[in-house]
Amino acid sequence: DAGITQSPRHKVTETGTPVTLRCHQTENHRYMYWYRQDPGHGLRLIHYSYGVKDTDKGEVSDGYSVSRSKTEDFLLTLESATSSQTSVYFCAIKGGTGAYGYTFGSGTRLTVV
Amino acid sequence: GENVEQHPSTLSVQEGDSAVIKCTYSDSASNYFPWYKQELGKGPQLIIDIRSNVGEKKDQRIAVTLNKTAKHFSLHITETQPEDSAVYFCAASMDFGNEKLTFGTGTRLTIIP
Numbered sequence: 744d745a746g747i748t749q750s751p752r753h754k755v756t757e758t759g760t761p762v763t764l765r766c767h768q769t770e771n772h773r774y775m776y777w778y779r780q781d782p783g784h785g786l787r788l789i790h791y792s793y794g795v796k797d798t799d800k801g802e803v804s805d806g807y808s809v810s811r812s813k814t815e816d817f818l819l820t821l822e823s824a825t826s827s828q829t830s831v832y833f834c835a836i837k838g839g840t841g842a843y844g845y846t847f848g849s850g851t852r853l854t855v856v
Numbered sequence: 857g858e859n860v861e862q863h864p865s866t867l868s869v870q871e872g873d874s875a876v877i878k879c880t881y882s883d884s885a886s887n888y889f890p891w892y893k894q895e896l897g898k899g900p901q902l903i904i905d906i907r908s909n910v911g912e913k914k915d916q917r918i919a920v921t922l923n924k925t926a927k928h929f930s931l932h933i934t935e936t937q938p939e940d941s942a943v944y945f946c947a948a949s950m951d952f953g954n955e956k957l958t959f960g961t962g963t964r965l966t967i968i969p
Contacts, residue, residue, distance in 0.1 A: 774955075776956070776957075778959075783961060784961060785862075785945060785959040785960055785961040785962050786900070786945065786957075786959040787959070788956055788957075788958075791956060801956065802857065833899050833900070835899075837955065844890045844892075844902040844905055844957075845890075845892075845900075845902065845957065846902075847892075847899030847900050847901070848899050849897075849898060849899050850898075850899055
């Protein structure tokens with residue numbers, strides 16, 4: 744989607760290793776979100792940010808941390824990856840092409856083996 | 857917190873027929889209700905949204921209806937086409953700046969040619 748990119752697109756990692764996913768936006772939006780998508784659960788909020796260094800937890804935040812040192816970048820870190828964190832991770836910004844709603848990135852498929 | 861239920865989980869309709877997807881929400885304070893369409897390998901994309909001061913909104917073949925008393929809202933797609941095949945998500949939030957969307961579990965819509 745225009746203005747928001749996620750990296751990497753795919754990643755396989757081993758249990759117990761740290762992993763960082765990156766979300767980058769080019770449109771200076773204040774609000775950014777990390778969701779995970781799992782079959783039967785839809786999209787669940789992990790963490791969100793309402794400005795540089797301003798972040799808060801969502802409903803499934805255990806095992807995850809985030810950082811936002813610049814407006815354009817929102818990082819999601821799995822401190823010690825577990826198999827239950829195998830999922831597709833989506834970053835979203837409020838606004839962009841989604842106008843009032845969210846604009847989502849293309850997602851990162853993470854597999855923890 | 858908010859809880860959004862979505863039905864059905866799968867839906868198949870003949871091309872040209874109508875499709876209806878229904879959602880209920882639990883928090884009476886919610887007043888913003890978007891619908892997202894997700895195609896294979898992509899992030900969800902906003903297709904239509906409605907606010908609580910409106911009972912119905914229409915955009916070409918897509919319409920959304922809202923019943924705040926009953927706390928449910930529905931997506932209606934008329935004259936379905938093969939490109940409507942996708943996963944659809946409803947969501948709800950309170951419209952106060954930092955909208956943390958709570959999503960339904962999704963409906964996989966298949967249009968049968």
